[in-house]
Amino acid sequence: MSLQNFLPEISTENLQKISESLGPLNELFEGENEQFTEYSSFFGKIHPTYKNYSGNAIEIGRAEDLSSDEHNALHEYLLSLTPWRKGPFNLFGHDIDAEWRSDMKWNRIEPELPDLAGKTVCDVGCGNGYFLFKILKAGASRVLGLDPTRKFKRAFESVQIFAREPGLRFDLGGWQTLHYIPRTFDAIFAMGIVYHHSDPLELLKTIRGALKPKGWALIESQGIQGDDPVALFPRKKYCGASGMYFLPTAACLENWLYRSGFKNVKLLHNIPLSLAEQRRTAWADVNSLQEHLLQSDQTRTMEDYPAPWRSAFLVQG
Ligand SMILES: C[S@@+](CC[C@H](N)C(=O)[O-])C[C@H]1O[C@@H](n2cnc3c(N)ncnc32)[C@H](O)[C@@H]1O
DSSP states (O other): OOHHHHOTTSOHHHHHHHHHHHGGGGSOOTTHHHHHHHHHHHHTTOOOSOEEOSSSSEEEOOGGGSOHHHHHHHHHHHHHTOSOOEEOEEETTEEEOOSEEHHHHHHHHGGGOOOOTTOEEEEETOTTSHHHHHHHHTTOSEEEEEOSOHHHHHHHHHHHHHHOOTTEEEESOOGGGGGGSTTOEEEEEEESOGGGSSOHHHHHHHHHHTEEEEEEEEEEEEEOOOSSSOEEOOSSOBTTBSSOOOEEOHHHHHHHHHHTTOEEEEEEEEEEOOTTTBOOBTTBOSOOHHHHEETTEEEEETTSSBOOEEEEEEEEO
16 A cells, blocks of 8 residues: 555655655665565465554464464564564564563553544654554554664564554654655654754654644653753763764753744653663663663763653644
């Protein structure tokens, strides 16, 4: 199905611009298609007897739905997608314990959300699409995930091939893609992306422009503790990660939101990131939060900056 079938609001002219803006992202890597085609033909015939998106894990299929050969092939394919950054997922009994307990973020946010029933929603910077299933379960009728990382798209597809949710779609792209989808969404989720970009106000204004009148956005961000409206700007890495620009206090993010034109800016939470939420696991055998904090002082990062906090705001467009 084309993006325009999923989202008929996009004009043909803008669809063309989206495609042009993707540039090299559109190009497949050698062998990429073959690997997924093989996976699809192996698993495309399987119909899981169980789906549940209400618990902490996105669960699809029961162990007994697959033969042992199918289990081995599935396990091998899922392992090829490590490290699994967001989760948990459970596919046919394979428990994918990802680096991030995304369920903890969702459980903080969900009780605060306006009604999603029948809404058209975008999750921009959606990672492997964990939250797409949650937003669908919360009642949205169409959820578009945008993320430029091909591996995350493949991880989503490896789940969606079994879930077969017509209301979900993942496209390669980013917040910049929203320039070409103006006034389209009832709601936009932008979680964990604002500090990864050098112009957070441009990012926030672009998100606002893609909302319908009366639309709302959920903006969630990593940042630092403090009452002053300031942001930390690391010299290089922050907490072991590159591509980090402005890490705001909640007061600073609040000001960015107002100055991007959002109204009714409501703080949902502002808390330290816990070692329970981001950690090394068997499915993400990578240095994680614990390894990126100073061992002598867990309130500082290894670069000797203040340790990360997370804040989230609900805003009207
Ligand atoms: C820290 S992760 C956040 C994932 C998820 N939204 C969450 O809250 O757990 C940042 C995500 O932003 C994606 N990303 C990179 N460039 C982007 C862009 N220009 N627009 C949107 N997302 C982008 C990355 O691929 C990655 O999945």
